[in-house]
Amino acid sequence: MTSRAAFLTRSTVLFLGLAAAGCGLFDTRIPDDPSEPPPRHVPSDPDSVLFNFEIGVEYRASGASQLSETLVDSFLMVLDDPDANRLGIEFVPRIDFERANRDFQTLRVGSNRIRMNFNYLPDIVRPLITGDRAFYDNLPYEFVLFNFVGTTEVIVERIAGLTDLTMQRQTNWAMLQWIDIADQDGATETYGYYMGFYSGLSAPRTISK
């Protein structure tokens, strides 16, 4: 390297160091004063993550951040085979999942209410914890979209399925992989289907040659 190039390299190193020091490039914005936050459990065990996810779904827009906290950065939702075939995609990464969940809330749930539960069946599925991983085998879940006519609850749609759910402990516990399984009678679709549908991911269907 010429002496000019060496000077340029060292100057760049110095410049980048100074940039970090104080030009405000990495400052955060000032948040608004909050309304009532949703209930939250400290995610120090896998069941608390399930609780926070349920609340994150039910509180919709105001629960989005809480739902986001339940996912590790490399979170992946794996769709069931029939859903994957219909949509032309097999996986939904975290960034697309969060976006899909926002669209699901806005476009599918719409003006209805929603409640979400894991482990709603009498046989409770417990996690198998090994080191920094926890695994729920065939964990049942359901999303119920409902409304009230007078005081009577009317179910608009029931979305249900099973998940082979893996969690990872980094600092707190959070979901690492959700393998979606369609196995519930009486459900219109699985949650995985809607996450794939609203993710914006797609593959063209054409005659292959």
Place this chain on the structure above:
Amino acid sequence: MRASRTPHHYYAMARPDPLFRGQAPAWLLVVLAIVTLLLLLTPTAGAQRGGVPAAPADTLGRPIFGFLRPIYSTTYSITDQQSAWDQNFKFENNFGPFNLNSDTGFLVKTDPNRTNFRATTGTTSNFLRYNILDRIPISASLVYSRDGTDDTNDFTRRSTANSGFDSSYKWKIRRGVDLNVQGGLGLNSRKDQAIYQGEETGVREKGVDFTTGAGFNWNDITPGMTAHIDVTRNVSKTRSKTLPVDPEAPPEDAKRNTRSSLTGTWNWAPTDAFESSARFDRKSLYDNYILVSRDTTLNGLQEEQSNFQQTIGFTAKLKDPKHQTNELSLDLSTSDNTVERAVERERSNDRFSQTGALKAGALFKGNQIVTNFRLQRDIDKSPIRATGETINRTLDGTLSRPLSSTITSRLLGEVSIRSQYFPEDRTNDQDIQKLRAEGTFTWESRSKKFGTVIGTRANRTSVVNIDSTQSGSSRNEENYGGTVDFKWQISPRTRLTQLYDFRILLTTFRFNAPNDNLQRTRDVRTTLFHQVRKGVMLDVSHAYRYSQTGRYGRLATRARIFLRSDDRYDQDLRLGLSWTAATWLTLRTDEVFHRDDSITLASGDRRTNRRIELNQSVKINRPLPGKGTFDCTITFRTRQASTATGEPARPLAQPREEFLNVNLSLTKPF
């Protein structure tokens, strides 16, 4: 547990395939008959046949199918009661002017844990190519593929046939410059049939497609500079017929699919100290097809989809040929991906991304410094959702320095921010700022007998939700910790490692101080490896973790106090013994003892989980006589767990679980 996802090519020959009953084997026979007939009629083929190297001998020392060289492979697996049997038969050969590829497969999956679940999938794909003339580069091809699935609720069939002519020619215009042109014509047909919960849908298509393309190469435009451009365009016209779920839907539909691509690269490396390159990739695609959907309002509708993808990039690097560690590089790129759909508009989107990265590395007075700065801006738009913009900025740097011949040090710092903006509706506006600092010192004795790594770390993540509906969740997560990792090679056959880790995770809420909490965790992990005798390895590992959780309250004096509320202990002991009895045979046994205790301090409630696991496995990896391999892994796992709660503790045994996992794999060329 769900059966693991497997590739979509499953093969069947040994077992009759109900999906292809009467049809796929017939197609296969037709292809084989054509090949045989053409071989007999083409003198070149006969001459070539003599020139083909002898096929590998079978177990009896004879070639079975001569020139065809088929390969059969099968796998069978049982994982926690789910079984999957996958069979695969393929053959490929060039003989005279012919090139033949054939894949056929069949898969059966069962899972007694899922009600009435049985899924079968079959595929066959046959490709025959014929070079019409030696001197004129025109070739003909025939491709037939078919697949289908049978699930509890789903039934699908799909068959595709393509045939066509294509040609390509390359001109050398002058030294270093050449031009390649290509063209093709194809005839296509496709048939889809799907039944879901008794409801049948189907699509039949017939069509024609035209392909044109050109490529241009220019080497040594100036010394060290090259350029390459490729352009292709494919237009297909198809007439499609769908089952009229909606009586008013047109029974037949004319379709036109167009796809084109343009790619180009430019490279310039005038000296060893500088190199640069630019790249351009643009693809566009227009498709329309019949929707097959469970939603009856969509089923049978004609979907129109257009897809546009473009990436442009530029890279420049300045480096020191004498010292590889000194370099300065710049990378700039943009990408655009747009999908528009007429019916399923929710699946439309437009994503645009710009990225810039600057990397500098320098050796300065014995310190190796590497600094990276990355900036990325993503814009996400669609007709039905609010536009979102995300900006990521990351700056990181590492400093490495050998302190002596046996000690090295490494310092790392990183700062990043991810800002998410939704200009039309700021409900989901969010900033995530991360700060990270780590220091590591590594020492290894000259004899390599002892070694240790001492590390400290401090991380802080600030999640700032801007809008009032979510700002209550704004929080700081701080993580401080230290690690000491020892390695001791006690003897050539015995090694001991031990790790101590201590960390504190502190979560404080910006507007919700009563939720502030703290976790303290200590880990001790010990592992011993010992070679008992040749081929016999013993490993023993023990892991201990103690976590304390509780509120991190603030007193009236503004001092902080840790109000410990929950304790948890985790212990794992694993004993493993493996014996490599032969080069192709390994036996292994593992015993695992686990115990965890969760204690709520206020009430004194304690929950204790215990688990004992015994795993035994046999692994065989054996080449077959002639060619081919046989692999087999059988694992038997039994697990007994119990849970004890209350005071005095009342243990409750859970049912014993036993799992047999089998993986058999056979590949045999004939």
